[in-house]
Amino acid sequence: MSAANKILNVITHSKDIGNIDFNIQLSNEAKEIYNFESSDDDFDMTSDSDDEETENKKLVNQMIAPGDLVIRSNEYMKGHNTYTTEDLKPIAFSGEETQKDDELNIYSSTLGVISKINKLISIENVNKNLYMAEIGDHIIGQIVEVTSSKKWKLNINGNNLATLQLSSINLPGGLLRRKNEQDELNMKQLLKVGDLINCEVQGVYANRNDVHLHTRSLNYGKLRNGALIKVKMGLIQRKKTHTHFFNNNSIKIILGCNCFIWVSHEMTDRVNNNDKGPQTIKSDITRIEQDTSFEIYSDINDPNIDIKKRILISKYIIIIKILAFNNLVISEQRISALYDMLLSYKTGEGMETVGSESLYVFNDPEVMQELGSQLIQSEKMRG
Amino acid sequence: MNVLFSKSEKSYFRESLINDDSNQCLRLDGRGFKQMRTVEYSPSFLNNCNGSTRMVSQDGSEVIVSCKVQLLEVDTKLDEASLLNELIQVDLSIPSIDNGSKLLTQMEDVLKENIVQHLKGTDKLKVTQKYSFQLFIDILAINCNTYPLGLISLATHKTLKNTLFPVLMSQDDDLMVEQVPVFHDHDMKLIEIPCSITFVVAIVGDNVLLVDPSEEELQIADNCLLLNYIEGKKVVGPVRTIQFNEEYSRSFNPKIISEALELINYVGEEVYTVL
Numbered sequence: 099m100s101a102a103n104k105i106l107n108v109i110t111h112s113k114d115i116g117n118i119d120f121n122i123q124l125s126n127e128a129k130e131i132y133n134f135e136s137s138d139d140d141f142d143m144t145s146d147s148d149d150e151e152t153e154n155k156k157l158v159n160q161m162i163a164p165g166d167l168v169i170r171s172n173e174y175m176k177g178h179n180t181y182t183t184e185d186l187k188p189i190a191f192s193g194e195e196t197q198k199d200d201e202l203n204i205y206s207s208t209l210g211v212i213s214k215i216n217k218l219i220s221i222e223n224v225n226k227n228l229y230m231a232e233i234g235d236h237i238i239g240q241i242v243e244v245t246s247s248k249k250w251k252l253n254i255n256g257n258n259l260a261t262l263q264l265s266s267i268n269l270p271g272g273l274l275r276r277k278n279e280q281d282e283l284n285m286k287q288l289l290k291v292g293d294l295i296n297c298e299v300q301g302v303y304a305n306r307n308d309v310h311l312h313t314r315s316l317n318y319g320k321l322r323n324g325a326l327i328k329v330k331m332g333l334i335q336r337k338k339t340h341t342h343f344f345n346n347n348s349i350k351i352i353l354g355c356n357c358f359i360w361v362s363h364e365m366t367d368r369v370n371n372n373d374k375g376p377q378t379i380k381s382d383i384t385r386i387e388q389d390t391s392f393e394i395y396s397d398i399n400d401p402n403i404d405i406k407k408r409i410l411i412s413k414y415i416i417i418i419k420i421l422a423f424n425n426l427v428i429s430e431q432r433i434s435a436l437y438d439m440l441l442s443y444k445t446g447e448g449m450e451t452v453g454s455e456s457l458y459v460f461n462d463p464e465v466m467q468e469l470g471s472q473l474i475q476s477e478k479m480r481g
Numbered sequence: 482m483n484v485l486f487s488k489s490e491k492s493y494f495r496e497s498l499i500n501d502d503s504n505q506c507l508r509l510d511g512r513g514f515k516q517m518r519t520v521e522y523s524p525s526f527l528n529n530c531n532g533s534t535r536m537v538s539q540d541g542s543e544v545i546v547s548c549k550v551q552l553l554e555v556d557t558k559l560d561e562a563s564l565l566n567e568l569i570q571v572d573l574s575i576p577s578i579d580n581g582s583k584l585l586t587q588m589e590d591v592l593k594e595n596i597v598q599h600l601k602g603t604d605k606l607k608v609t610q611k612y613s614f615q616l617f618i619d620i621l622a623i624n625c626n627t628y629p630l631g632l633i634s635l636a637t638h639k640t641l642k643n644t645l646f647p648v649l650m651s652q653d654d655d656l657m658v659e660q661v662p663v664f665h666d667h668d669m670k671l672i673e674i675p676c677s678i679t680f681v682v683a684i685v686g687d688n689v690l691l692v693d694p695s696e697e698e699l700q701i702a703d704n705c706l707l708l709n710y711i712e713g714k715k716v717v718g719p720v721r722t723i724q725f726n727e728e729y730s731r732s733f734n735p736k737i738i739s740e741a742l743e744l745i746n747y748v749g750e751e752v753y754t755v756l
Binding site for chain 1: 485486487488489490492493494496497500504505506507509510511512515516517518519520521522523524539692697748751752755756
């Protein structure tokens with residue numbers, strides 16, 4: 099039998115692992131894109147170079163590391179992610195080196211690609227492990243701070259914390275009510291540190307550093323009855339819809355654009371409401387008033403989730419983990435395809451029980467890899 | 482470590498585990514209560530140490546353990562306990578935890594105790610009357626997503642199992658003679674240093690015991706037990722408790738300790754056969 103009932107599954111690697119060359123061999127393509135070689139030399143550009151086209155060629159699309167000199171010139175202006183030595187100098191010393199005023203050194207403050215618009219030099223960050231917000235993205239955030247100025251700060255897997263204003267949420271007791279001081283005092287009761295919020299990006303300011311969120315729709319709000327999985331950036335693509343229902347609408351999976359995934363149990367009566375679709379739009383405003391009671395901010399889970407549903411939730415979590423393990427883009431089709439494969443995998447191994455004990459088989463790296471390659475093959479067959 | 486979970490998430494995890502019927506309980510990753518996470522390991526991967534292990538757990542936690550052997554001239558006035566304390570040097574570093582923090586010193590202490598305890602009354606590290614082997618065990622947790630003691634103790638155990646010692650060429654009785662021990666140039670031998678494995682057992686509710694808890698399970702556990710197991714002697718003392726959360730921490734029924742001991746007797750035996 100496989101790892102199903104084993105206490106500890108151990109995978110041993112061969113002894114000569116020490117001899118493996120750890121130098122990462124980059125493909126030629128990658129080298130071309132990032133142009134590593136040329137980034138080594140500084141761009142000693144003097145202000146008297148007239149040929150602007152060669153200048154542009156030299157500057158634009160170069161990879162640059164933090165602290166590297168971008169350009170030495172007084173003609174250019176510093177843009178985002180750059181700094182000059184002027185910034186670092188304490189005010190007291192600024193008067194001493196006046197003779198160098200005509201030459202301004204611009205340095206990079208991040209790993210990125212240089213971009214130049216007219217005389218403005220800025221560095222575009224290339225760290226793809228962080229989420230870059232775009233307006234309209236459906237994301238999941240976690241509250242890390244309740245500030246005094248009517249704001250919550252959320253971790254959205256980006257380089258900065260996002261902001262959720264008190265005015266951007268549905269207050270209990272109706273949409274059209276004005277926010278008063280009492281609400282400000284109750285902020286901590288509504289959303290606490292650690293709470294997971296299903297929300298939308300309302301606006302992106304200051305070169306994607308300041309992200310504003312809103313939850314002004316009944317689809318958004320606090321998340322309950324499930325668990326969060328974080329996956330690598332890039333595994334979720336922007337789509338029309340990010341909320342998917344599986345298994346006769348009993349499981350809801352929200353694929354947040356910031357690669358936070360929420361898997362939860364969905365109460366059936368809510369789902370029926372959603373299915374009606376266009377008819378309910380007229381009565382929407384009254385419904386909002388009814389539904390936005392304090393309940394939407396409660397922490398108490400639905401008491402009716404039984405063990406079968408919990409197993410189902412765990413199964414979908416494992417499915418997402420398998421997809422992430424194989425670096426496959428997570429989509430609705432793939433999740434349901436893999437779910438079917440899990441069912442057939444079980445019968446293939448001769449294990450009929452759907453008990454919790456056998457679920458762990460799928461956490462085995464080898465099984466994960468096998469399932470991933472099976473999935474890719476079946477996708478290729480279909481074309 | 483220190484992953485932030487929302488309140489509803491935590492209560493969901495806890496509700497999954499608390500039930501009168503133990504068949505109705507479920508760990509989030511679908512493991513059995515006795516089941517540990519899959520471990521990948523590569524032995525002796527460092528060339529400049531006497532023994533080393535790299536171990537990666539399922540959740541991405543990664544630990545490197547290396548053991549270096551040195552010769553030490555023994556101060557004969559020392560009693561056995563303080564001598565062993567000097568002979569075994571454990572150095573643990575975890576980037577996410579500050580040096581000298583309570584958590585880190587406790588882990589270091591547990592790991593040292595695991596080795597020192599079983600060396601008492603044995604001459605395993607003794608080379609000659611005057612000289613002894615000194616072990617430097619360096620542990621680096623490259624990435625730890627949960628309380629790493631269980632993984633570290635497995636890796637330490639594995640390292641000591643494959644640590645090679647130089648073979649003595651000169652005489653071993655040098656009390657009267659003034660001489661430095663001479664070792665063989667190439668030949669190395671294996672000395673089995675006994676080392677117990679520490680298991681982390683989380684207690685949730687009245688009757689649920691979880692072996693090798695994951696981070697979310699630590700966050701909702703009433704209490705955690707640290708139990709040491711060594712082959713032959715089964716579970717050995719001391720039994721320690723540790724808490725990882727403020728929300729759910731509470732006392733537990735003493736009966737559960739004996740249950741945990743039985744559980745680890747069973748689990749430990751299995752783990753020894755696998756390793």
